[in-house]
Amino acid sequence: MEQLISNRAEIHPDAKIGNNVTVEAFAKIDKDVVIGDGTWVGSNAIIYPGARIGxxxxxxxxxxxxxxxxxxxxxGEYSTVEIGDRTTVREYVTINRGTSARGVTSVGSDTLLMAYTHLGHDVEVGNHCVVSNSVQLAGEVVLEDWVVIGGMSAVHQFCRIGAHSMVSGMSGVLSDVAPFTKVFGVPVYYIGINIVGLRRRGFSREQIDNIHEIYRAIYQQGRNISQAIEYVQAYLDPTPEMGQIISFIKASKRGIVKNAIGQTASVES
Incomplete structure (x- = not known):
């Protein structure tokens, strides 16, 4: 199959380049790099050893x-960056390799990393995420699937951002963001559930209402997190979304975002 590779690109002979790959002038592809079929690499992009691109x-x-x-x-330990299929990495994005902590920095499929985004070591970004311009993700941050982060936001090391959640632009994330929620501020605080995103992804009215009831119990009825979890499990109908929320909260090491500036809530609170 045809490869559209400029003779002004620098490609190491040990790099593995798939079919129908385009590499523009002045791009550099180092040794120990794998690039999948149909991928396009723009001019002046640099791909260092350990990259695995879908x-x-x-x-x-x-x-x-x-x-x-x-x-x-x-x-200097061996580590990699692994990127899934159909993912877009815009201008001046930097994605650092992993360390001994995890060994890999990973980005899923169908994800968009906008210009000037930085992914620190051992970051894990899921599928269908949108990380907007100039977002900074510190080392070992985890973004689950379908996360959206607004421009110029920063996420502290070790934080987890739950699936289908949204971080508004110019925010500072210091605690874990629970699934299906929206947060804003420096540091961020809970401002509701991500209704627009859930509707766009086909969640039913009943599912959205159930998620809303769970977060009312957590954030709006005066309970601490442990009390809220007990209430939810005792009085609300079990759903997959409930299980996902409770599992996320119980696994949180940094505590989840609270609904007032400067406060966080943990399982122990």
């Missing part, structure tokens, strides 16, 4: 993928 991705000019992590604990 099919039909777009890597825009100036992006730097799989550079060494900005972590003083890094001792």
């Amino acid at each position: 099919r039909e991705c777009k890597i825009y000019p100036g992006a730097v993928i799989s550079a060494e992590p900005q972590d003083l604990k890094f001792k």
Whole structure:
């Protein structure tokens, strides 16, 4: 199959380039790189050793993928960056390799990383996420599937952002963001559930209402988190979304975002 590779691109002979891949002038692809079929690599993009890029991705000019992590604990151990299929990496995005903590920085399929986004070491970004311009994700942050983060926001190391949640622009995330919620501020606080996003993804009115009832119990009825979980399990009908929310909260190490500026809520509170 045809490869559309500029003779002014720099490609290491050990790199594995799939079929129908385009590499524009002045791009650099190093050794120990794998690029899937149909992917486009723009001019001046740099892909360092350890990158594993899926099919039909777009890597825009100036992006730097799989550079060494900005972590003083890094001792040169082997690690990778793994990107799924049909993911777009816009201009000047930086994605650092993993460290001994996890060994890999990963981005799922059908995800959009807008310009100037930074993914620190060992970050895990799920499928169908949108990470807007100039968002900064510190090391070992986890974004579950269908997360949206607004422009110029920052996420503290080790934080987890639950599935189908939305972080508004210019926010600072210092605690875990529970699934299906919207948060805003510095530090962020709960402002509701992500109704628009859930509707767009086909959640029924009944599912949305059930999610809303769960978060009313957690955030709006004067209970601490442990009391809220007990109430939800005792008085609300069990649903997959309830199980997802409770499992997320119980697994939280940093505590989940609370509904007032500067407050967080944990399982122990």
